Amino acid sequence: MNTNLLRLSLSLILIAISASFALADDSKKTTVADAAVTKITILGTDQMKFNLSEIKVKKGAKIELTMKHDGKLPVNVMGHNFVLLKQGVDLAKFAMEAMKGKDSGYVLPSQIKDVIAKTDLVGGGASTTITFDAPAPGTYDFLCTFPGHYAMMKGKFIVE
Ligand code: CO
Helix, strand or coil: CCHHHHHHHHHHHHHHHHHHHHHHHHCCCCCHHHHCEEEEEEEECCCCCECCCEEEECCCCEEEEEEEECCCCCHHHHCECCEEECCCCCHHHHHHHHCCCHHHCCCCHHHHHHEEEECCCECCCCEEEEEEECCCCEEEEEECCCCCCCCCCEEEEEEC
């Protein structure tokens, strides 16, 4: 390594160290981690719809996803959740099986192996938030598993 390169590297290290001190100071006012978190809010409606049919995130992202029920109907009538499936899982088959899981938010314990992330089931006016790491780059299916909803309430979750 020549001298100039060495100097440059040392300067960069010093800049990095200063930067981390600066971040540490900021953390008293704001949460530093938040800057690196991708926040997503998805709405479910009384018309049995999500407001998003596609969600795009960057690889390696920490995701904070809020599922908000924007309607008024109760959870037992028009419940919504957000369930992100692993690749290769058949969405329709998963949804049909999930209907048997009334006592576990319409995802059976035996189905957890097929799930990357899921929220609780919410009714009108309620919301729920989860955090998870973006899976490997690719395209994934998400759906609401409340009985009969998956045909209308589904979309693509894309990691770039
Ligand atoms: Co639903």
